[in-house]
Amino acid sequence: MNTILTSARHEVLCTLRARVAMLLLVLFLGMVSLSSLIGWLTNTTVTRVYEKILADGLTTAPNPFAAVSALYYSRNSVIYVVLIGALMAIILGVQATLRDRQSGTSDLVLSRPVDTIHRLIGQFLGLGAVIAAVLAASTVISWASISIIMGAPLGFDTSVRLIAFATLSWSLMMIFALLGMLTGLYSRKETTALLVPFVIWSAIAFVLPQIGTAARPVALLNPVPALVAPGSASFDLIGAVTGPFTITEQFKRAASIVLRDDSVTGSPWLSILLLVAVLIAMTWIVVVTPRHTLRSGLNE
């Protein structure tokens, strides 16, 4: 237990001292803060566009934005978690396990009666605490900015949904942090350790969803998950096979439902279950890393 706590505390300290990690954290928080403003600015303009169309007598359709939920303003945060959050988590994960191998301190640490499982769980918890703190800060920022936009503090249900979204974001970011830890443990070069999880992330975020839904890569930057092309049996079949592996799309789906995005319907539970299953599997894969791997040197 002592090893776990010591490793976790060490990880938090190292992350807070890393300037590049701080740069990414600031970028993430900055984008989350901006997302409400962008959402509000866009919604205001689109409402004015609709009112102009209505005044010119070009439509009689009801305003599609008349009943948008307060959480509409934070919908862009979903994509910032997939883009900035996941990449930030990868870098933190890689640095966590690569740091000891680069400086040679893993030899020193493992010369003590330290269980590698406890050591890795400690690092995982340390990273988890840092990511949780960042998400807590981003949730507070979102809550405050949406409250200002709406002119009143957010209600209980809306606040709980924001917290649920932060919890989902933590799960996704921890999956990528664990992926980073894994490549940091096994790679023989720092470049490979950083690059491999980036390639895996791009395959998960862009290639797999494209195969299953025919969505273009740039369209996948939309906070709403891609849908299978209608009337397409082949994409239905491929989508069913690739779907469980596209964890970023599963996250987008669950997050959109939690944030009450009307364009996504159904239950979020299957997506949440998949995310949790992947998180557990990744944790297991990382913590059973053999002792000799932790002590292996780097080629550069």
Added chain:
Amino acid sequence: MNSTWIVAEKELLDLRRDRLFAILIGFLAVATLISVAVASADFRNQLDAYNLYVANLANSGSTVTAAAPQLFPLKLLRGGIEYLEILGALFAIVLGYGTIAKEKHRGTLHLFLSRPVGRFAFAGGKMLGLSIVWLGVVAALTAVSLIAVVTIGHAPIQGIDVARLLIAGGFAWLYLVFWTALAVGLTALSTRLSTGLIVALVIWLAFVLIIPQIGDTMDPDNQVPGGLFATLQIQKADELAVLAQFSAFDGIRNGLEVSSVTKHFERLTFAFLGIKDQYNQQPLSLVWAAMLPYAITLTVATLAAVVFAALATTRRTLQRKQS
């Protein structure tokens, strides 16, 4: 010039032996093939749906005719271009970082700098070598795209299509050299090597993914699935007239988009390949006239990045001790 060419030759040799580089380019080629296969399957689905619709119309005795979906071969490459925008830039950064990092790690940098070489021999040779590598990669990807369109997409290719593809390939080369040069400069300036890579990745994240995403998000027509104006059944002329009254907002949105070099590359390639409907099947002279500002900015940005790499990669920055 001689030492510059020797550095370039060494770079080419190194990359020919680099398995990681081969894997990255292989991944990009596979992603391009997948995107062509997906786009052509999607088109066949549309065609099937159209045929079914026409058959149903005929059975019901209707005389209404519907326009059949048309296959424009180069439109099948949209996904491939988007992969180049996102992943190509990422791999270009890794390549630029790797070229400086390997010399520092192996200790060959000090050996090279102990020789009587010119001020720009190292940076110039590295950039020359990497530019040649990217030329080869772009040529290979262009060939892969062309073969994929003909074999997987079953689309007929004409001479003009090849010309359009070659022009798009030229812009892809400029775009990739831009990111590589930026990474070379940033890595040379960083005391810790990984800092150079991570700073380059943050810039990539901001300019390739975030800024274009914000621009798309702010587009009024993107607020409703299927498009706001289509949902409200507004004609194109009316749409333009309404939007003209919100020019300030659109100016901000467009300003954000054009601040990203990625958008310049995207607009150029989409126009020349006819992916953007406005330029589809238009004569090349017309497309050139419309796209000249973007062509100039992309070229200037690439030249600026190369100059930055050359100025940043000095004897002093390269020999700084790692902290």
